[in-house]
Amino acid sequence: MPADGPVAVLANPTAGRGRYRGLLPDLLERLSTAGRPVRLLAAGSADEAEAACQAAVAGGASALIAVGGDGTVHRAMQAVAGSSVPFGPVPAGTGNDFAVETGFPAEPRAAVEVIAAALRQGRSQPVDLARMTGADGTVRWYGAVLAAGFDAIVNERANRMRWPRGPRRYDLAILAELVRLRPRRYTLTLDGERVEVEAVLVAVGNGGSYGGGMQICPHADPTDGLLDVVVGGRFNRRTLIRVKPRIYAGTHITHPLVRTYRARTVTVAAAGITTYADGERSLPLPVTITATPAALHLLR
Template identity: 90%
Template sequence: MLAVTADDHLPAGAPPDGPVAVLANPTAGRGRHRGLLPDLLNRLSTAGRPVRLLTATSADEAEAACRSAVADGASALVAVGGDGTVHRALQAVAGGTVPFGPVPAGTGNDFAVETGFPSEPRAAVDVIATALRQGRSRPVDLARMTGADGTVRWYGAVLAAGFDAIVNERANRMRWPRGPRRYDLAILAELARLRPRRYTLTLDDERIEVDAVLVAVGNGASYGGGMRICPDADPTDGLLDVVVGGRFDRRTLIRVKPRIYAGTHVNHPLVHTYRARTITIAAEGITTYADGERSLDLPVTLTAVPRAVHLLH
């Protein structure tokens, strides 16, 4: 987890008197925190600024609403939900001056927890409201993705470009069953056809070709609700961590995968780790998932951008 560093004043350019825009996902965490929203908004209002709840009926609308709120003069952006909600909100504040507060209320809350926010939503909101009242924020890095067609996206936690991304892609194509069983079935289906794929990685100036099953690039350490896939990643060091799991067969992958929760998988002889500022990943037929959200097709170039977002902490 990120160590708390000295506080900064809110970045110059953030409108001091604008509303606090709030993106809330009522379905995050299977809706278990839905009833908390009025209390969370009330706690935010103690910062002495108007609170504006954004409306959206889809992920794309949510992202557009965040961008519009920032463009219209929001003094801060707060995301209530899991990593997917945070991911959408980050697209509006990355590289800018409007500070951001993630409130962990989803199934996976890796970015918020890894950057030092309490895991309980009310406690996280209290931290954000206090930071707003005191006019302080803390910068952390983000990863900038650039696709082959020039599309730019940002992420805060981890980009998956191997087995986990392939499983997500299959699960998203399935219409039955609903709920977590769909993901479980997608894992079984992809395990049955598991094969290493040829990747070309460019790590700063070093080019590597490798046959691999797992490829992940972390700005933070964890994804998927606490799986420490890149256990040594630090979102304040200006670098990205790369974890490559090589020619795993099914039995070995099943045996090693639970070790990811503790981060000890990196000690396996088939796992290799790297660290770089800029990384290009190329492979055939892979759609990446960043912060758990469907993202860009390979090839992509990933760049660590220091102090890319100012957290209300």
């Protein structure tokens, strides 16, 4: 691991509805105990945050740390995916699925202590990432789960709404989409094998959970070089409402309308759906997702 450059830190002050905002000075001080200069990156938007991370890595940062939730981690990891620059996610958001699932403590100060110790000892551990390629050749990476069904459609509606602010907007988006609920036709290509399905839920997991602990792909392992695909078929409204709470425990996969698959490369195609990766708006379908072993080196 290179040790001469600064440790770049991307922090999202609004993550977790701002409840960890006051912790940032303490987190930076704890990072500085690793004996390297610490540089806090400036960014006013998600796109600026991603660009700042790319610039920091290109400029010789010896490591990149993301303080925030899955969205912040997702933006930051675009700069280090496929490289040897090590990465440390500090869970400080509403959803911290990637950080927790890859073995970091859920408490931010404890996570920083793990990262600082890894920096001091020059230690990192590889994990897989999922590499997405869109129809236009755009490439993105994600660490946890790609949603391409009902959850993605709800997120897309919520992002278009200007009222109300906060969690209520998402709740209203769910109600609106439940009224319109219908199975969509998907074409899945799993390591070259084509499968046609009508489905309400489609998720492709490098990791198992999304949305703050919902085990949508409960058997996914971000070190096995494979993607887990979970398809919830022709659910009606009543069935979806009954099955949805079971996702927190991962027991939804035993429902007769749910199918699971495992593959190294997955193409998902359907009309009119924009995917959400690690909770962030991502590429429109069709997309091809490839499990990429050791694409990220975690400071733990």
